[in-house]
Amino acid sequence: xxxxxxxxxxxxxxxxxxxxxxxxxxxxxxxxxxxxxxxxxxxxxxxxxxxxxxxxxxxxxxxxxxxxxxxxxxxxxxxxxxxxxxxxxxxxxxxxxxxxxxxxxxxxxxxxxxxxxxxxxxxxxxxxxxxxxxxxxxxxxxxxxxxxxxxxxxxxxxxxxxxxxxxxxxxxxxxxxxxxxxxxxxxxxxxxxxxxxxxxxxxxxxxxxxxxxxxxxxxxxxxxxxxxxxxxxxxxxxxxxxxxxxxxxxxxxxxxx
Amino acid sequence: xxxxxxxxxxxxxxxxxxxxxxxxxxxxxxxxxxxxxxxxxxxxxxxxxxxxxxxxxxxxxxxxxxxxxxxxxxxxxxxxxxxxxxxxxxxxxxxxxxxxxxxxxxxxxxxxxxxxxxxxxxxxxxxxxxxxxxxxxxxxxxxxxxxxxxxxxxxxxxxxxxxxxxxxxxxxxxxxxxxxxxxxxxxxxxxxxxxxxxxxxxxxxxxxxxxxxxxxxxxxxxxxxxxxxxxxxxxxxxxxxxxxxxxxxxxxxxxxxxxxxxxxxxxxxxxxxxxxxxxxxxxxx
Amino acid sequence: xxxxxxxxxxxxxxxxxxxxxxxxxxxxxxxxxxxxxxxxxxxxxxxxxxxxxxxxxxxxxxxxxxxxxxxxxxxxxxxxxxxxxxxxxxxxxxxxxxxxxxxxxxxxxxxxxxxxxxxxxxxxxxxxxxxxxxxxxxxxxxxxxxxxxxxxxxxxxxxxxxxxxxxxxxxxxxxxxxxxxxxxxxxxxxxxxxxxxxxxxxxxxxxxxxxxxxxxxxxxxxxxxxxxxxxxxxxxxxxxxxxxxxxxxxxxxxxxxxxxxxxxxxxxxxxxxxxxxxxx
Numbered sequence: 071x072x073x074x075x076x077x078x079x080x081x082x083x084x085x086x087x088x089x090x091x092x093x094x095x096x097x098x099x100x101x102x103x104x105x106x107x108x109x110x111x112x113x114x115x116x117x118x119x120x121x122x123x124x125x126x127x128x129x130x131x132x133x134x135x136x137x138x139x140x141x142x143x144x145x146x147x148x149x150x151x152x153x154x155x156x157x158x159x160x161x162x163x164x165x166x167x168x169x170x171x172x173x174x175x176x177x178x179x180x181x182x183x184x185x186x187x188x189x190x191x192x193x194x195x196x197x198x199x200x201x202x203x204x205x206x207x208x209x210x211x212x213x214x215x216x217x218x219x220x221x222x223x224x225x226x227x228x229x230x231x232x233x234x235x236x237x238x239x240x241x242x243x244x245x246x247x248x249x250x251x252x253x254x255x256x257x258x259x260x261x262x263x264x265x266x267x268x269x270x271x272x273x274x275x276x277x278x279x280x281x282x283x284x285x286x287x288x289x290x291x292x293x294x295x296x297x298x299x300x301x302x303x304x305x306x307x308x309x310x311x312x313x314x315x316x317x318x319x320x321x322x323x324x325x326x327x
Numbered sequence: 328x329x330x331x332x333x334x335x336x337x338x339x340x341x342x343x344x345x346x347x348x349x350x351x352x353x354x355x356x357x358x359x360x361x362x363x364x365x366x367x368x369x370x371x372x373x374x375x376x377x378x379x380x381x382x383x384x385x386x387x388x389x390x391x392x393x394x395x396x397x398x399x400x401x402x403x404x405x406x407x408x409x410x411x412x413x414x415x416x417x418x419x420x421x422x423x424x425x426x427x428x429x430x431x432x433x434x435x436x437x438x439x440x441x442x443x444x445x446x447x448x449x450x451x452x453x454x455x456x457x458x459x460x461x462x463x464x465x466x467x468x469x470x471x472x473x474x475x476x477x478x479x480x481x482x483x484x485x486x487x488x489x490x491x492x493x494x495x496x497x498x499x500x501x502x503x504x505x506x507x508x509x510x511x512x513x514x515x516x517x518x519x520x521x522x523x524x525x526x527x528x529x530x531x532x533x534x535x536x537x538x539x540x541x542x543x544x545x546x547x548x549x550x551x552x553x554x555x556x557x558x559x560x561x562x563x564x565x566x567x568x569x570x571x572x573x574x575x576x577x578x579x580x581x582x583x584x585x586x587x588x589x590x591x592x593x594x595x596x597x598x599x600x601x602x603x604x605x606x607x608x609x610x611x612x
Numbered sequence: 613x614x615x616x617x618x619x620x621x622x623x624x625x626x627x628x629x630x631x632x633x634x635x636x637x638x639x640x641x642x643x644x645x646x647x648x649x650x651x652x653x654x655x656x657x658x659x660x661x662x663x664x665x666x667x668x669x670x671x672x673x674x675x676x677x678x679x680x681x682x683x684x685x686x687x688x689x690x691x692x693x694x695x696x697x698x699x700x701x702x703x704x705x706x707x708x709x710x711x712x713x714x715x716x717x718x719x720x721x722x723x724x725x726x727x728x729x730x731x732x733x734x735x736x737x738x739x740x741x742x743x744x745x746x747x748x749x750x751x752x753x754x755x756x757x758x759x760x761x762x763x764x765x766x767x768x769x770x771x772x773x774x775x776x777x778x779x780x781x782x783x784x785x786x787x788x789x790x791x792x793x794x795x796x797x798x799x800x801x802x803x804x805x806x807x808x809x810x811x812x813x814x815x816x817x818x819x820x821x822x823x824x825x826x827x828x829x830x831x832x833x834x835x836x837x838x839x840x841x842x843x844x845x846x847x848x849x850x851x852x853x854x855x856x857x858x859x860x861x862x863x864x865x866x867x868x869x870x871x872x873x874x875x876x877x878x879x880x881x882x883x884x885x886x887x888x889x890x891x892x
Contacts, residue, residue, distance in 0.1 A: 084729035091730055107748050168645040169652070175873035179828040179846075180866045183853035184670075263738030267828050270740055278741070285744035293748075297741050304736025389786055409792035419787035423805045423890045436801055438792030468890040488791055 109291045117291035118298065126280070127299055134265050134276040135303060137193070141200035141261050142254070149205050149257075150250065153212025157246070158238075163213075170209065178203035178264045186272050196268035196276065203264040204257035211253025215246030248322045251315045258311055262304050277303075332401045333362040334529045335386065335492055340395035341554075342381055355381050357554035359395070363492075363531060366524035370532045370544035372586060374594040378555025379533045383496050386531065387413045399492065409438045412490030416497040418477045420469045420484075427452055427465040430483045439488040455483040458517055475506040482517060493518070493530040499539065511542055512571065520567050537590070541582045542569055549589050552597065559589055670859040678860040679867070687848070692868065695826050695844040698754060702761025703822045707815065709762075710769030717770075718777020718807065719799075731770065739764040739825045743832055757829045757844070764825035765818035772817065776810020777803060809888060816880035823873055845869060 092111050099110040109117075121127045156163045178199045189195045219242050227237045269278025277300050284292040315322075340359040343352040356378040363369050371379045384390040386397055388407040397404045399411065407413075420429050431452040434440030440448055456462045459479040469477055478498055485493060499507045499514075519527050534540050540547045541563055549559040563582060565573060573579055595601040653672050660671030682688040717724045739760045750756040780803055788798045830846025845865055852861040885891070 080725060083725045087726050087729045088733075164641060164644040165648050169648045172649060172870070174870075175877070176866050176870035177824040177827060177873065179824060179831060180849070180869040182831060183849050183862050184859065184866065186853060187859060259736070262736060263740065266738045267740035267832070270743070270832055281741060281744050285748065290748065293744055297737055297745070300741050301733055301737040305733065308736060387790055389790070407786070407790040407792075409790070411790070413787065413790040415783060415787065417783055419781075419783045421784060421802065421805070423808070423888070432788070433791035433793070436788070436791070436793045436797045470890065 106288050106290050109294060113291040114294040114298070117289075117295040121292060121295055127296070130275060130277050130280045130296070131299055131303055134269065134278070135307075137196050137200060137276065138258075138261055138265055138307075141197050141204055141265075142258060144197075144201045145204035145208055145257060145261075146254070148201075149208035149253075150212050153209045153250075154216055154246075156209075157213045157216025158242075170206070174206050178260075179267055182268060182271055191272045191274060193273070195272045196265055196278075199268040200261040200264050204261040207256035207260060208250070208253045211249050211256065212246065215249030215253075216242060218249060219245040244319075248315070248319045251311070251319060255308065255311045255315070258307060259304075262300075262307070266300060334365040334367070334400065335361075335363040335531065336396075336398045336401075337361045337382070337386070338396045338398075340382070340385060340392045340397060342378070342385065342390065342393050354554040356385075356392075357556050359556055361548060361557060361560075363529055365529055366527040367545050368518065368520075368527075368530045368532065368543060369546045369548060370534060370540035371548045371550055372534055372537055372540045372590065373550030373555065373558075374552050374590050374597040375535065376597055377550045377552030377593070379550055380496055381555065382550075383413075383494055383531065383533050386492075387411055387494050389413075409433060409488050410491040411494055412485045412488050412492070414478075414481050414485050414493070414495040414498045416500045418469070418481045418501075420477060420480055422469050425466050425468060426461060426472070426480050427456065429469070429480055430455055430487050432484060433488040437488065439490075451487055455487040458486065459483045459513075473506075474502045475510055478502065478510065479513070482514070486517070491529065493528055493532075495530065495532045497533050497535065499536075500534070507536070507539065508571075511539060512569070515543060515567075515569055520569065537583050537586050538574070538579075541565075541579060541586070542574065547582070547586060549586055552593055559586075561586065668857065668859055670863045674860045675863045675867075678858065679864045682861060682864060688864070688868065691843060691845045691848045692872070695830065695846065696872070698757045698844065699761055699819070699822045699826050702758040702826070703765050703819055705758070705762040706765035706769055706818060706822070710766055710773055710814070710818070711811070714770045714773030714811075715777055715804075715807075718774040719803065724774065724778075731767075735767050735771075739821075740828050740832065743829055746829075747833070752833045757826060757833070760829040761822045761825050765822040768817035768821055769811075769814040772810045772814025773807065776807035776814075779810070780806040809884075809891065812880070812884045812887065816877065816884070819876050819880060820873065823869075823876055827869055 095111050099105075099108045102108045105113070118127070152166070156166055181199060181202060182195070185195055185198050189198060223241050223245065224237065227241050232240070265276065266278035266281070269276035270282045273279050277296055281293055281296045281300075284290075284296065337359055340356060341354065342356040343354050345352040359378075359382060361369075371382065373379050381390065385392050386404065388404055388411065404411070421432060424432065431440075431448055434443060434448045434451060443451070453462070453465075456465055459482055461476065461479055461483065464472065464476060469480070472480070478501075481498070499510055502510065518530060532540070532543060544563050547561045547563055548557055549561065550556065551558040561582065565576070565578060565582075657672045660667070660669060660674075663669055679688075713727070717727055742763055743756070743760055746756040746759045750759060784802055784806060785798060788802045793801070826844065827846040827849075830844040831850050832846075834847035834850030845868060849862055849865040852858045852865070
């Protein structure tokens with residue numbers, strides 16, 4: 071095992087852990103002996119295969135992911151410019167920040183009943199909740215990123231006669247970028263959690279809806295299968311974001327939430 | 328005093344490291360030999376990366392040599408121990424403890440304080456705080472202190488543990504130049520340079536500052552790098568106690584210049600890309 | 613040239629200062645802080661005045677009176693106590709498991725490599741996604757809710773604990789070693805205090821997640837069990853949505869959710885300051 075390349079070794083250890091986990095699961099499900107409460111791994115695997123084959127997983131997953139992407143785009147379009155405004159201007163901050171701090175503790179979930187009244191059950195509700203949830207980490211991190219610009223870098227730019235606009239573009243933005251990307255990852259994590267909650271309660275489609283649907287039908291293997299899909303999609307998206315982080319900000323190393 | 332067995336003996340010590348993504352291990356220290364006698368203050372200087380800290384780590388027991396032997400009082404060194412107390416460049420103070428608690432840490436939790444009553448421990452802590460002049464700061468936290476004060480706490484802690492040998496790894500390296508000059512004199516006073524050699528504690532001091540080494544040491548060992556080994560062992564027979572005025576003494580300058588001439592070329596290469604100086608460059612400087 | 617740059621309308625950026633606001637502006641700060649929220653409240657109230665008298669739409673004055681009514685009747689305090697009780701129970705479970713797993717994982721790379729894949733695989737699975745399973749196992753009552761809360765609080769706790777233990781400066785452990793301190797004492801008197809800041813951060817984040825999770829769980833369970841007996845603020849919100857439709861009450865609940873979240877955050881920060889007097 072130790073002779074392998076470190077990444078391969080870690081993959082092998084991970085594989086072993088998953089296998090042991092599956093075995094423990096199997097043992098537990100045999101002991102509990104209640105296929106509705108705890109279906110064994112094989113059943114879940116078969117349910118996964120079936121759901122894949124008839125396209126249900128792809129259908130629901132793409133609906134949820136589409137909502138996620140839309141929400142992240144909208145949230146970014148709102149949060150990043152506002153974040154820059156707040157970060158650069160103490161005046162704007164003085165007026166806007168209190169409102170932000172008043173709204174932020176009210177979790178997106180708490181908005182669901184009111185939002186259900188306004189939007190009804192459908193596509194808009196999950197997106198609204200997700201935009202709300204994604205908005206705050208992005209905003210806060212953008213502000214932090216802008217504020218965190220090293221004053222010495224700004225001073226250096228000034229001594230080189232660089233204009234304010236150019237300083238903004240070439241010093242502040244790159245300096246803030248790593249923190250903004252961390253905010254994006256946080257926003258994603260929050261939004262992905264929110265989409266399930268929102269779909270569970272107030273949407274006619276998507277992974278959250280599917281889980282609840284099959285639970286009411288007491289078809290546990292499918293419930294577990296969809297939960298696994300939620301995990302996988304979440305994992306893949308986060309990995310993609312981390313890759314984006316490395317691509318856009320190669321000068322940072324080992325930074326992450 | 329035993330003239331036959333040195334206090335600390337390193338014989339044929341070698342150490343290799345495998346750097347990440349390197350194909351073969353690099354030899355950091357090769358065939359290092361050094362005898363240190365009781366009560367001596369020995370300084371090791373050398374260019375960056377010559378392995379001086381590696382040597383100290385091995386004496387401290389934080390690292391093991393690949394070959395050779397390290398003996399304290401004739402017995403082989405096995406792992407860290409309070410008889411070989413260490414002072415680090417980054418102080419290594421526990422941030423959540425006050426100055427007094429830090430000084431008493433080894434006494435409370437380690438081997439030095441075994442058999443001591445709380446009152447005895449407290450007295451010892453107070454004594455050493457007084458020694459380094461930090462009695463007034465006893466209840467402060469490290470973050471409230473300046474670098475120089477933190478290093479004095481580290482020194483107090485080291486001495487309170489009553490080690491046989493003091494191992495100091497560039498302890499003044501993180502301080503500004505003025506503080507360094509002041510603490511060099513303080514260090515010698517606290518170490519007890521006015522006492523006869525038999526009553527002093529043996530000290531091994533690593534530094535990259537040549538003048539510091541000459542000022543502090545009875546001997547200066549010059550290391551060469553790649554791999555690290557002893558290049559020269561110079562006895563500094565300047566009078567003790569070492570006073571500030573000594574820095575202007577021509578003999579002081581001669582020692583320093585001689586040592587620098589041994590290190591200079593390697594140091595230039597160590598910082599990357601500079602070629603050794605030619606004889607003309609040296610004389611017209 | 614330098615005059616033009618330093619006299620820019622944004623003195624902070626031009627001067628390279630991103631520090632605290634100059635003292636001269638501080639007197640007006642509280643007013644500035646209230647300006648936007650107050651303006652929005654006023655606009656909201658004005659908008660509502662233009663609506664028919666029997667409107668269901670919520671507005672500030674009605675929200676305030678509903679808050680009073682709910683508090684006086686004891687409904688709101690009771691629901692709050694129920695929700696908080698579950699949060700604390702769930703958080704306590706997560707704390708115990710998180711520390712028991714997190715400290716060894718932080719100290720041992722081997723353990724980390726083995727357990728981390730499992731934990732990281734579950735992290736993207738939101739607490740709400742696990743709710744249906746919890747209901748399958750425990751029914752729609754408090755045990756399911758506590759389970760979800762524990763699940764939610766677990767991840768920030770363990771991630772931060774592992775991080776904290778991993779990042780204890782090696783130097784401190786070495787220093788203790790060179791003083792002859794035995795291994796168990798190093799664990800107790802060096803490793804744990806050194807990782808305390810991270811553990812407390814994880815606790816604060818975990819508690820925040822726990823609070824969000826309980827509201828969500830109570831809301832969802834209330835929705836699925838037809839306003840069942842789960843109690844708590846979340847369920848109360850659902851009741852006011854589906855049964856005694858009262859949007860003002862919903863807004864009151866939302867406000868309470870926000871206030872409690874804020875209070876939790878402040879409390880934990882105060883605890884952090886108290887427990888770590890050595891922090892700069």
